[in-house]
Each structure stands twice: as structure tokens, then as C-alpha cells.
Amino acid sequence: MTTSPSLYPKRVLLLVPVSASYLSVASSPLLLVPVSASYLSRRARYRDAPLFLTPRCVLLAGVGLGVFTGADDFV
Numbered sequence: 303m304t305t306s307p308s309l310y311p312k313r314v315l316l317l318v319p320v321s322a323s324y325l326s327v328a329s330s331p332l333l334l335v336p337v338s339a340s341y342l343s344r345r346a347r348y349r350d351a352p353l354f355l356t357p358r359c360v361l362l363a364g365v366g367l368g369v370f371t372g373a374d375d376f377v
Contacts, residue, residue: 341353
């Protein structure tokens with residue numbers, strides 16, 4: 303009894319999730335444009351505006367999640 307060959311090679315099926323994760327990481331610098339515009343606009347209105355508006359614990363949690371997501375996408 304012979305098995306029929308698959309219509310799609312296994313390598314193609316493995317590359318789909320990898321390319322999607324790389325796309326999400328590679329497109330993340332595009333978020334710097336609206337964030338920078340918002341910061342500069344706020345800085346123009348209020349000269350003594352702080353750099354970060356979020357509490358320190360929320361900021362560190364976001365950084366931690368970003369590092370873990372980047373490591374997961376790398377692996």
C-alpha cells in the first residue's frame with residue numbers, strides 16, 4: 303500500500319506561522335511615528351511634560367512582555 307504525496311510540502315506549512323510572527327515584530331517600529339507625534343505635540347503644549355505617562359510598574363510589565371514576545375519569535 304502506497305501513500306499519496308501531500309499537496310503542500312511540510313516546509314511551507316511550517317513557514318506560515320514563522321513569517322506571521324516576524325511580520326508583527328518587524329512592523330512594530332511603525333508605531334513609533336504616532337507615539338512620537340503625540341509626545342511632541344504634548345511637549346509643545348506643556349513644557350514640563352514627563353517622558354512617560356504610564357506608571358513604572360505598567361511600563362516594566364510592557365517591556366517584559368515585549369522581550370518575551372521577541373524571544374519567542376526568535377526561537
